[in-house]
Amino acid sequence: MQGDKEKSLGLPYSPFSERGLSLEQMQINFTDFVVLPLLRAVERTLPELGKECIPQLLENRANWISLKELVEEAEAEAAAIAQAESHISC
Secondary structure: OHHHHHHHOOOOOOOOOOOOOOHHHHHHHHHHHHHHHHHHHHHHHOHHHHHHHHHHHHHHHHHHHHHHHHHHHHHHHHHHHHHHHHHHHO
16 A cells, blocks of 8 residues: 555655565565665674675575566466467457
């Protein structure tokens, strides 16, 4: 509902409030807007922790991006098959 209200007021969406975001995109957004900035701040105080956690976080983010691309490809293929089948049955 927050995203709907932002849209009605002409405001930009908050990172997690846009309808229709996939789980993959929400994970990427959460990484970008919450976890990575937090770890960058921690890294300034505890550099060793940052050196360990940030590379793993970036690897996880890359995995979510890959998964998002796979899901999008599968959805596009399913849509193409459905469209082809609808033409055959006509």
